[in-house]
Amino acid sequence: xxxAIQQGVNASVSHIEVDSDDEGQRLDNFxxxxxxxxxxxxxxxxxxxxxxxxxxGRTNAKYKIAAGDVLRIPPLVSVVxxxxxxxxxxxxxxxxxxxxxxxxxxxxxDFFILNKPSGLAVHGGSGLKxxxxxxxxxxxxxxxxxxxxxxxxxxxSGCIMIAKKGSALRQLHxxxxxxxxxxxxxxxxxxxxxxxxxxxxxxxxxxxxxSGERVVRVSEQGQASRTEFSVLxxxxxxxxxxxxxxxxxxxxxxxxxxxxxxxxxxxDKYAHPDAAGLAGALGLSRxxxxxxxxxxxxxxxxxxxIHAPMGQTLLEVLARCVDRI
Numbered sequence: 001x002x003x004a005i006q007q008g009v010n011a012s013v014s015h016i017e018v019d020s021d022d023e024g025q026r027l028d029n030f031x032x033x034x035x036x037x038x039x040x041x042x043x044x045x046x047x048x049x050x051x052x053x054x055x056x057g058r059t060n061a062k063y064k065i066a067a068g069d070v071l072r073i074p075p076l077v078s079v080v081x082x083x084x085x086x087x088x089x090x091x092x093x094x095x096x097x098x099x100x101x102x103x104x105x106x107x108x109x110d111f112f113i114l115n116k117p118s119g120l121a122v123h124g125g126s127g128l129k130x131x132x133x134x135x136x137x138x139x140x141x142x143x144x145x146x147x148x149x150x151x152x153x154x155x156x157s158g159c160i161m162i163a164k165k166g167s168a169l170r171q172l173h174x175x176x177x178x179x180x181x182x183x184x185x186x187x188x189x190x191x192x193x194x195x196x197x198x199x200x201x202x203x204x205x206x207x208x209x210x211s212g213e214r215v216v217r218v219s220e221q222g223q224a225s226r227t228e229f230s231v232l233x234x235x236x237x238x239x240x241x242x243x244x245x246x247x248x249x250x251x252x253x254x255x256x257x258x259x260x261x262x263x264x265x266x267x268d269k270y271a272h273p274d275a276a277g278l279a280g281a282l283g284l285s286r287x288x289x290x291x292x293x294x295x296x297x298x299x300x301x302x303x304x305x306i307h308a309p310m311g312q313t314l315l316e317v318l319a320r321c322v323d324r325i
Contacts, residue, residue, distance in 0.1 A: 012075035020067040021166040024173065025147055027054070027071075028061035029123075033137075033145075038076045040124065046074055092130050092138050096120060100135045106306050110168035110299040111149065111161055112136070115308035118157040118286050122148055136162060150176060150248070155266070158291025158308045159183070171299040176248065182295040185243045185253055186232065186310065188288035188317065189262040190275035193231055193239040200256040201226045204249045215269055216251040218259050225249045227256045235321035237278050238265060242292075253289065264289055284317050 022030060031043045031052070045051075050058040051074040054065070065071070099117045106113040114132070116122070121131035136146050149161035149172045163169035175181050205222030208214050226246040233240040239262065243253045251270070257263055258270040265271070265279040266287045279288075295305045 014073045016071045016073060018065045018067055018069040018071065021145065023065055023067040023069075024166055024170045025065055026061065027052070027059065027063045027065055029147060030065055031073075035076050042076065046076065092135050096130075096135050097139060100132065101139055105159070105308060106304065108298065108300055108302075110165065111163045111172065113159055113161055113294060113304075113306045116152055116157055116160045116291075118155050118311065118313070121154040122151050122160070132160070133162065149173065152291060153251070153287065153289070155287035156289045156291060157311055157314075158185070159294040159306060160291065161294070168299045172296075175296055179246070180296065182293075183245060183291060184293045184295075185245070186290045186292045187241055187243055187253060187257065188265045188284075188314075188321075189239050189241055189257050190265055190272060190278060191237065191239065191262045192234065193229065193241055193260075193262050195231050197229060197260060199226060199228055200260055202256060202259050204252060204255055206250060216249070216255045218255065223247070223249060225252055225256065227253055229257075229260075235318075236324045238282075238321060240318065240321075254287075282317050282320050286313065288314060288317065290314060 047061050053072040054069050103115040105115055116132060123131040123133045133148055143164050145165050147163045147169050149163050152160050163172060202218040203222035204216050204225045205219035206214055207217050228244040230242045231239055232242055245252050254264050254267055254270050263271045263275050265275055266284045290310050293307045298304050
């Protein structure tokens with residue numbers, strides 16, 4: 001357990017030393033779990049303003065805390081007109097509780113693998129009251145250290161890993177960095193994907209638009225990125241492909257497919273107008289991207305290959321594709 005080691009001049013200011021079970025977490029995730037009743041906007045403001053400090057210095061929300069770090073925590077009061085602010089548990093809907101409970105594909109003492117439903121973000125924030133991690137924390141209140149191992153876009157369904165403890169999180173992060181985890185996605189793309197195009201290599205760079213929206217572009221200023229594609233099936237005007245991201249950049253599959261001239265159907269950021277028309281004709285109202293499987297060595301040493309069945313919405317779209325033949 002982390003421990004309070006001293007009090008500052010202000011009795012409401014505390015100092016917490018990070019222990020080995022908590023190291024490797026992002027600072028914002030640690031604070032969110034530690035102070036579930038404090039609005040996230042307040043936590044992020046405390047980090048940005050320097051009220052929260054690590055080893056007496058300012059840092060950012062993405063900082064990965066390490067064992068032995070000393071965190072300065074300012075007063076964090078969460079009271080609205082005398083009423084206790086509702087915590088994550090009271091905000092989670094029964095619909096998502098049931099959906100996530102039914103989505104668990106694998107579980108051991110170290111981590112979960114779930115078939116994340118489309119429409120559920122991986123965590124709350126940016127106007128969202130809660131996400132997958134908050135739902136899991138309600139379903140498993142005894143699991144005190146649940147953390148995302150990696151991310152999926154809100155509209156993307158399929159395999160995602162959630163660590164139950166810090167040691168598992170560190171092992172799984174190392175496996176991802178060292179490319180010892182194989183993620184296979186299925187995507188329906190616009191047009192006829194050439195079988196000869198097996199790899200797309202194009203550097204990706206995050207860009208902020210004038211509207212404030214963040215997108216990813218192919219740019220020489222970006223990070224080296226590589227995706228392997230193969231054709232699974234062809235339909236009139238569309239191709240079902242398997243995509244294996246060799247690197248793990250934001251929106252990598254979506255941007256690489258669009259860069260190749262075959263954007264994903266249902267993509268509201270990178271799709272060509274003609275692709276939007278085809279998606280509408282097929283009754284597709286979400287991004288057609290599904291994380292179909294994960295292959296890895298679990299922290300326990302067990303070799304795993306986990307498959308996530310495609311949801312009914314996407315299966316119905318493929319059935320409509322067949323009807324067009």
